[in-house]
Amino acid sequence: MNDRNIAGPSDYLAAERTFLAWIRTGLALMGLGFVVARFGLFLQMLQAGPSGPALPSYGLSFWFGTGLILLGVSATAGSMRSYIRLVHQLKYGEVGFQRPSLLAVGLAIALAAAGLAMAIYLISVREPGPASTEQHKEKAMTSNPDSGIVTVPAKHSVDQTVEKLEAALQAKGVKLFAVIDHSGEAEQAGMHMRPTKLLIFGNPKAGTPLMVASPTAAIDLPLKILVWEDNSGQVQISYNSPAYLQTRHGFPEELVKNIAVVAGLAAAAAE
Numbered sequence: 001m002n003d004r005n006i007a008g009p010s011d012y013l014a015a016e017r018t019f020l021a022w023i024r025t026g027l028a029l030m031g032l033g034f035v036v037a038r039f040g041l042f043l044q045m046l047q048a049g050p051s052g053p054a055l056p057s058y059g060l061s062f063w064f065g066t067g068l069i070l071l072g073v074s075a076t077a078g079s080m081r082s083y084i085r086l087v088h089q090l091k092y093g094e095v096g097f098q099r100p101s102l103l104a105v106g107l108a109i110a111l112a113a114a115g116l117a118m119a120i121y122l123i124s125v126r127e128p129g130p131a132s133t134e135q136h137k138e139k140a141m142t143s144n145p146d147s148g149i150v151t152v153p154a155k156h157s158v159d160q161t162v163e164k165l166e167a168a169l170q171a172k173g174v175k176l177f178a179v180i181d182h183s184g185e186a187e188q189a190g191m192h193m194r195p196t197k198l199l200i201f202g203n204p205k206a207g208t209p210l211m212v213a214s215p216t217a218a219i220d221l222p223l224k225i226l227v228w229e230d231n232s233g234q235v236q237i238s239y240n241s242p243a244y245l246q247t248r249h250g251f252p253e254e255l256v257k258n259i260a261v262v263a264g265l266a267a268a269a270a271e
Contacts, residue, residue: 015086022079029072037065071110148244150263154227154235154270158195161227161235164269169201174261176201177222195235196228206258214251223262227269237266 038061154161162179169176177200186193202222210217226238242259 011090012087015083015090019079019083022082023076026072026076026079029075030069031072033065033068033070033072035065036068037062148241148248149238150241150266151236151238152266152270154237156235158197158227158229158235161237161269162197162199165199165225165227165265168265168268169199172261172265174201174203194229194231196226199225199227201225206261210249210251210255210258213255214249217245217249217251220245220249221259223259225262225266225269237270239263239266 156164166176166179180198180200182196182198183193200222201224207217207221207223211221220240224239227235228238229235239262242256242262245259246253246256
């Protein structure tokens, strides 16, 4: 006499519904993993602002997201194995539920650990303090190509770099109209500012044709070079890109060469 339990259609359908529920769980985990993996990029975009460059995320969120995706794949593969085994047991009347589902318990533990780790990560990336915010603004200013400002690092102090620029201008016969010591003026006003000096220079024979072609070019002429020290102590040289000035004021492209000297001067002073 065969005393094994004979499975009916409802048993097979119940097993299939459980299997499909596990598949939905795996898909949800993989989708959540993708969102979490891109969360670091979202944070970078918020910090960089609308004009900042979009950078790929390789921080902790990337690894959290990848872990959730792999967890979803594991849950799907494990549920398939369990489903096949269950159908086999139903076929031969060997079904016996005498212990909790190891797959469900393991998944719950893994999700709890991942949730705790992500909570710790979110606390660690809370809003930056004033010092880090100031450094970020400085970095964004020097790396934003839309501003038209070209910045190159210099090997000497601000004063030494200014002296090199003055000597180069004199050698080229370019008139130096003024050197504005912003940091010196700030000190006289009782305020602190890192060494910052602005050189204003030009040649009427080169600049006049630009202003005749586009009178608004006079806003940016004579040419200027800013020599300044960043928060890390690195001296930087900044100037308006000639191509940017041409685009901004719309003077003929053939006149760009009249102000191209600024790039050579900055490069020479940076050495």
